[in-house]
Amino acid sequence: xxxxxxxxxxxxxxxxxxxxxxxxxxxxxxxxxxxxxxxxxxxxxxxxxxxxxxxxxxxxxxxxxxxxxxxxxxxxxxxxxxxxxxxxxxxxxxxxxxxxxxxxxxxxxxxxxxxxxxxxxxxxxxxxxxxxxxxxxxxxxxxxxxxxxxxxxxxxxxxxxxxxxxxxxxxxxxxxxxxxxxxxxxxxxxxxxxxxxxxxxxxxxxxxxxxxxxxxxxxxxxxxxxxxxxxxxxxxxxxxxxxxxxxxxxxxxxxxxxxxxxxxxxxxxxxxxxxxxxxxxxxxxxxxxxxxxxxxxxxxxxxxxxxxxxxxxxxxxxxxxxxxxxxxxxxxxxxxxxxxxxxxxxxxxxxxxxxxxxxxxxxxxxxxxxxxxxxxxx
Amino acid sequence: xxxxxxxxxxxxxxxxxxxxxxxxxxxxxxxxxxxxxxxxxxxxxxxxxxxxxxxxxxxxxxxxxxxxxxxxxxxxxxxxxxxxxxxxxxxxxxxxxxxxxxxxxxxxxxxxxxxxxxxxxxxxxxxxxxxxxxxxxxxxxxxxxxxxxxxxxxxxxxxxxxxxxxxxxxxxxxxxxxxxxxxxxxxxxxxxxxxxxxxxxxxxxxxxxxxxxxxxxxxxxxxxxxxxxxxxxxxxxxxxxxxxxx
Numbered sequence: 001x002x003x004x005x006x007x008x009x010x011x012x013x014x015x016x017x018x019x020x021x022x023x024x025x026x027x028x029x030x031x032x033x034x035x036x037x038x039x040x041x042x043x044x045x046x047x048x049x050x051x052x053x054x055x056x057x058x059x060x061x062x063x064x065x066x067x068x069x070x071x072x073x074x075x076x077x078x079x080x081x082x083x084x085x086x087x088x089x090x091x092x093x094x095x096x097x098x099x100x101x102x103x104x105x106x107x108x109x110x111x112x113x114x115x116x117x118x119x120x121x122x123x124x125x126x127x128x129x130x131x132x133x134x135x136x137x138x139x140x141x142x143x144x145x146x147x148x149x150x151x152x153x154x155x156x157x158x159x160x161x162x163x164x165x166x167x168x169x170x171x172x173x174x175x176x177x178x179x180x181x182x183x184x185x186x187x188x189x190x191x192x193x194x195x196x197x198x199x200x201x202x203x204x205x206x207x208x209x210x211x212x213x214x215x216x217x218x219x220x221x222x223x224x225x226x227x228x229x230x231x232x233x234x235x236x237x238x239x240x241x242x243x244x245x246x247x248x249x250x251x252x253x254x255x256x257x258x259x260x261x262x263x264x265x266x267x268x269x270x271x272x273x274x275x276x277x278x279x280x281x282x283x284x285x286x287x288x289x290x291x292x293x294x295x296x297x298x299x300x301x302x303x304x305x306x307x308x309x310x311x312x313x314x315x316x317x318x319x320x321x322x323x324x325x326x327x328x329x330x331x332x333x334x335x336x337x338x339x340x341x342x343x344x345x346x347x348x349x350x351x352x353x354x355x356x357x358x359x360x361x362x363x364x365x366x367x368x369x370x371x372x373x374x375x376x377x378x
Numbered sequence: 379x380x381x382x383x384x385x386x387x388x389x390x391x392x393x394x395x396x397x398x399x400x401x402x403x404x405x406x407x408x409x410x411x412x413x414x415x416x417x418x419x420x421x422x423x424x425x426x427x428x429x430x431x432x433x434x435x436x437x438x439x440x441x442x443x444x445x446x447x448x449x450x451x452x453x454x455x456x457x458x459x460x461x462x463x464x465x466x467x468x469x470x471x472x473x474x475x476x477x478x479x480x481x482x483x484x485x486x487x488x489x490x491x492x493x494x495x496x497x498x499x500x501x502x503x504x505x506x507x508x509x510x511x512x513x514x515x516x517x518x519x520x521x522x523x524x525x526x527x528x529x530x531x532x533x534x535x536x537x538x539x540x541x542x543x544x545x546x547x548x549x550x551x552x553x554x555x556x557x558x559x560x561x562x563x564x565x566x567x568x569x570x571x572x573x574x575x576x577x578x579x580x581x582x583x584x585x586x587x588x589x590x591x592x593x594x595x596x597x598x599x600x601x602x603x604x605x606x607x608x609x610x611x612x613x614x615x616x617x618x619x620x621x622x623x624x
Contacts (some may be wrong), residue, residue: 023624029455062624126622138474145477156473164473180616181462208465210478210617229478236480261482315423315430315490344430344451377453 025063030056035162035373037082042368050080054162056119066127070137072120072165079112089113099170099190102136120168129177136168139187141201142240143212143227146271146306147255149242150227152218152295153189153197158322159291159335161351162373169197181205192219192294199223214242218295221246235260244296251276251296257306267310278302280328282358286366289331289357301326316341330358349373399510399526403543405550407505410581412606414439418449422598423491430490433602441503443615447623458620469620476617492566492587492597494537507534508541518553519571521546538565549573549580564590577605 032055039048055075062068076093083089093115094103102118122135140156142148148156153169171189178184182204191197199216209230216223225242239256257271279288280302289300303326310320317340324333334354342348351371356364397405414437421432432451438444448457456471466479487494508528516523528541539560544553555568566589570582583601613619 027624029452031453062622068622140474142475143478166473175618177618180613183618205465231478231481234480234482236478236482238478259480261480261486265486312487312490315425315487316428341430345453347453375453377451 023062025061027058027060027062029058029378031375031377033162033373033375035371037080038370039081040368040370042365045367046081048081048085050078050082052079052162053077056165058120066125068124068126070120070122070124070135071118072168073116074119075114075116077112077114081111083113084111090115093117095167096194097167097169097190097192098136100136119165122168131175133173134171136170137173138166138168139171139173139189140166141185141212141214141227143210143229144238144240144255144257144271145259145269146257147273147298147304148240149253149255149273149295149298150212150214150225150240152199152214152216152223152225152242153187153191155293155295155298157291157293157298159333159353161337162371178204181210192296195219218244221249232258242296253296253298255298265311269306269308271306273299273304273306275299275302275304278304278326283329284360286355286357286359289329299326301329301331303327330356330363332356345377347373347375347377349375399512399524400505402524402526402545402550403508403510403528404505406543406545406552409550409579410552411438412579414608414610415604415606416608416610417604418602420598420600420602421491421493422600424594424596424598426594437610437614439610439612439615443610443612445615445620445623456624458623460615460617460620462615467617467620469617474621476620492589492595493599503534503536504528504541507531507536513542516544516554518544518546519573521548521553521573523547523553546573551580551582553582566590576601576603579606 033053035052035054037050037052039045041047053076057073059071060068086092090105090108090113093113095117102121104116105113106116107114118136120136120138122133122137124131124133139153140151141153142151142156146158153171154166156166169189169191171187173185173187175183175185184200184202186200188196188198197216197218199214199218201212201214203210203212205211209228212227214225221244223242223244225240227240229238231237236259239254241252241254244251252274253276254274255271257269259267259269261267275298277297278299278301283289291300293299304324306322306324308320308322310318312318318338320337322335324335325331334356335352337349337351340348349371351373353369354365355367357366359366417436419434419436421434423430430451432454433449435447435449436444442463444461446459448454458469460467466483468477468479470477484494508530511527512524513527514525516525523544523546526543526545528543530536530538538557539562540558542556545551546553551570551573553570557565557567559565566587568585568587570585572584573580573582576583581604585599586596587599588596
């Protein structure tokens with residue numbers, strides 16, 4: 001495995017750079033991020049600092065003809081308290097849904113880990129009406145921007161801002177194009193708890209709304225759902241609902257959201273998620289919340305409401321604020337961020353996340369963390 | 379960025395003449411649009427203390443279909459916008475997702491430029507959504523031009539209160555446009571430069587969009603190449619195609 005990685009890293013970048021006038025069949029991109037993360041002390045949590053150097057390399061091969069291929073590698077070097085304080089830190093870097101283990105731990109000590117994983121590795125075959133992709137890939141069936149109950153092969157997590165790509169699924173995906181805006185997709189993947197996730201989806205466009213209907217199995221349960229994406233006047237209106245059924249046990253998740261941009265350029269969005277398996281009453285201990293979401297459990301809490309706004313103050317400087325409130329537990333998440341484009345491909349980001357909740361100790365801020373990130377895209 | 383997209387959608391649609399002012403506008407529109415067009419455009423946003431460049435590829439067919447692929451900067455590479463009639467979608471390669479854009483997005487600046495999404499999409503209606511009246515003659519870059527006032531039709535959903543367009547009398551190219559708001563206040567000015575032959579047509583190949591109230595600020599659009607009337611199937615302008623175009 002390690003030898004294979006080295007061979008990949010030795011591919012000279014000059015071989016994949018391209019003349020902009022003619023699309024090259026080999027497309028290379030990626031980024032290098034340096035991020036410092038602070039967790040403020042809040043008894044019993046001590047002050048913690050962890051540094052993360054994070055690199056992603058994306059290769060895509062798209063010659064003329066029906067075949068294509070993709071390879072994406074994620075390399076991370078963690079140093080600091082998060083590694084020290086968690087004996088399972090390295091183990092938790094692995095994706096339990098990977099059918100084939102392509103992780104490499106290059107280096108490990110008490111306070112540091114250097115880890116790589118192959119995030120995508122697929123071969124595609126495309127005809128006019130039919131296409132197929134085999135291997136590790138992202139199957140993104142989400143239509144909404146905030147919460148995606150239809151995204152059953154994986155799940156987008158809006159709190160995990162540093163990993164928007166999400167892990168891949170080891171899968172086979174087939175697609176048949178019915179018409180310009182209508183298609184049928186079917187996929188089977190290694191899913192949660194080492195069970196197969198298999199489902200088919202029909203997508204169509206009617207009266208300026210995109211619709212999708214899906215059905216299949218997830219974690220040995222029957223699952224079915226629908227999603228839509230359209231407009232209400234000048235606002236966007238999107239939503240998804242998904243049910244999971246097994247022997248008298250029915251779980252239903254629903255999301256809906258609206259978004260709108262004012263004349264002055266303020267992007268406003270509001271959304272809700274009903275997550276049936278979520279906690280709906282006061283908790284004893286913050287650790288009752290599990291933020292490692294799964295497609296059938298997208299938040300630790302049952303009812304979730306989000307209000308957010310994003311504004312580009314100048315073309316280079318953007319600010320954003322997201323507030324999430326979950327009644328019952330009275331959980332509140334305060335999530336502002338700032339982005340400044342220092343140079344064409346260099347961004348400086350500041351993120352803050354504060355979590356408040358009603359616990360046995362009263363209502364208070366439980367976890368406050370700040371992140372300072374530099375991102376260079378290449 | 380969004381503005382530039384709108385502008386692109388619009389420019390792909392601009393028209394000429396003996397013409398009534400409307401006929402002049404129809405010819406001007408046809409000149410820059412063709413039945414189909416494919417172009418590579420460099421967009422430079424210029425501000426007093428900084429500037430940024432982006433390169434896009436565009437495909438357009440009639441008024442209804444267009445697609446824009448962002449080739450650079452690297453951080454935005456692979457982002458695609460698709461317009462089909464009234465609907466606009468955005469492909470985000472980093473999250474491998476198609477996002478439908480709300481209509482209110484259309485009046486916004488396109489990717490930080492001085493062009494709005496509307497500039498791109500609505501100018502397609504420069505013929506049908508306005509009434510056209512000759513208002514005089516002028517000389518721009520030694521080219522004799524008509525000045526034409528465009529007033530929106532009452533039922534038209536346009537952002538502008540009035541447009542003043544200067545169209546070259548020989549080559550029917552758009553040399554100058556002034557955009558006014560509903561109160562008659564000048565919002566921005568667009569100028570065409572570097573008129574030359576591209577793919578058998580004489581067209582301006584460099585446009586500057588200059589906001590009226592901001593000094594030393596402009597967005598430049600430079601056509602690096604353009605091809606007209608090369609057949610493009612409707613099936614090219616689809617959400618599936620967004621994922622593989624490059």
